[in-house]
Amino acid sequence: MGRLNGKVAIITGAAQGMGAEHARRFIKEGARVLITDIDAAGGNALAGDLGANAAFFQLDVTSDAGWAAAVAEAERRFGPVSALVNNAGIIGSVAKCADLSEGEFNRICAINQNSVFLGTKHVIPSMQRAGGGSIVNISSISGIVAIYGTPNVAYAASKFAVRGITKQVAIEYGKDSIRANSVHPGYIKTKMMTDALDEEGIKVASASVPIGRVGEVEDVSNLVVFLASDEAGFITGSEYIIDGGLTAL
Numbered sequence: 086m087g088r089l090n091g092k093v094a095i096i097t098g099a100a101q102g103m104g105a106e107h108a109r110r111f112i113k114e115g116a117r118v119l120i121t122d123i124d125a126a127g128g129n130a131l132a133g134d135l136g137a138n139a140a141f142f143q144l145d146v147t148s149d150a151g152w153a154a155a156v157a158e159a160e161r162r163f164g165p166v167s168a169l170v171n172n173a174g175i176i177g178s179v180a181k182c183a184d185l186s187e188g189e190f191n192r193i194c195a196i197n198q199n200s201v202f203l204g205t206k207h208v209i210p211s212m213q214r215a216g217g218g219s220i221v222n223i224s225s226i227s228g229i230v231a232i233y234g235t236p237n238v239a240y241a242a243s244k245f246a247v248r249g250i251t252k253q254v255a256i257e258y259g260k261d262s263i264r265a266n267s268v269h270p271g272y273i274k275t276k277m278m279t280d281a282l283d284e285e286g287i288k289v290a291s292a293s294v295p296i297g298r299v300g301e302v303e304d305v306s307n308l309v310v311f312l313a314s315d316e317a318g319f320i321t322g323s324e325y326i327i328d329g330g331l332t333a334l
């Protein structure tokens with residue numbers, strides 16, 4: 086018996102990286118998943134690999150109309166949505182505050198932060214039809230503390246905001262059995278990391294982590310599956326740091 090049997094999930098930014106692993110794990114655990122991303126080639130390839138319980142829908146998470154269409158598509162294919170993983174995100178330009186343009190600040194916040202508002206807003210009526218649900222918002226340790234290496238203030242601001250949206254949604258919809266929690270990864274080995282750090286940089290990052298390594302996508306999926314499952318039925322409005330001990334230092 087899968088831990089997510091009967092669940093219908095939407096996962097954003099799921100064509101690669103952590104989102105793709107969440108999609109694989111959700112399917113293994115019995116969920117039906119609408120894989121969404123701006124990357125249609127990657128998303129379609131993954132959905133093709135995962136079989137009939139997966140489908141791809143091209144969604145730019147900054148688009149209000151796109152979200153309405155994605156939720157309608159999930160319902161049409163699989164039924165009311167009972168899990169949402171707001172995972173899509175970007176790091177944006179590496180720049181200190183005085184060097185960051187207003188346009189770049191707004192672009193990063195639109196993708197990392199406004200998207201979580203839009204996704205939640207559109208999914209809640211569907212979760213109410215489903216009789217409840219779980220929203221898992223992917224923030225970062227940059228949403229918990231200031232970190233050397235955070236690319237810019239917009240990344241920090243947007244990841245802190247995700248934590249705030251999560252808590253507010255949790256108290257607004259708890260009585261509808263809709264839970265919301267945020268996940269705060271440290272260094273996780275994905276394209277986002279390998280674009281930002283070379284081999285030497287990854288070694289230095291690994292050495293700085295108390296557990297002695299950077300995280301793998303599977304580490305984060307273990308937590309996301311748990312939060313989406315009924316095992317986490319009394320957990321809402323909480324933040325989960327998954328960083329190998331980095332922020333405990």
Ligand SMILES: NC(=O)c1ccc[n+]([C@@H]2O[C@H](COP(=O)([O-])OP(=O)(O)OC[C@H]3O[C@@H](n4cnc5c(N)ncnc54)[C@H](O)[C@@H]3O)[C@@H](O)[C@H]2O)c1
Pocket residue numbers: 097098099100101102103104121122123124144145146147172173174175176196223224225226269270271272273274275276277278
């Ligand atoms: N990798 C890390 O070390 C790390 C650490 C902390 C938090 N995070 C967060 O985890 C999440 C996933 O990161 P990842 O490392 O898997 O990144 P990734 O770059 O490998 O994947 C991100 C995905 O998001 C998609 N995307 C980008 N803009 C989009 C948009 N406007 N609409 C829809 N999809 C869009 C991309 O196409 C890509 O498939 C992000 O929110 C990121 O900020 C990552």
